[in-house]
Amino acid sequence: MALSTMRIAKVHETGDSWLADCSTRSDLVRQEWEAEALAPITTQALARGRGTARRHDRRHAADRDAPARPDPG
Known part of the structure; x- marks a missing residue:
């Protein structure tokens, strides 16, 4: 039974x-x-991607909140 394209x-x-x-x-x-x-x-795959994005965001937040390193010199 053919239907019209839909x-x-x-x-x-x-x-x-x-x-x-x-x-x-x-x-x-x-x-x-x-x-x-x-x-x-x-x-x-979507669940894995969302988990990876959350870990990535946490890593960047930790880098941003870390105290600045003193200049060696």
Whole structure:
């Protein structure tokens, strides 16, 4: 059963969203399957990235708040 071409916005249970351009029902099913298969990977990668950014910010804050080193000379 062919559907007219449509753009579908989906939100995965994890909060990830994606857009799909589908012209047939099988395209829609395939894209839903791919998005669900990749969602855990994407969510984990984003979580790692946020953790890295927080560590990076803390390091810079520690450098900024450290007392100035005396000039050796």
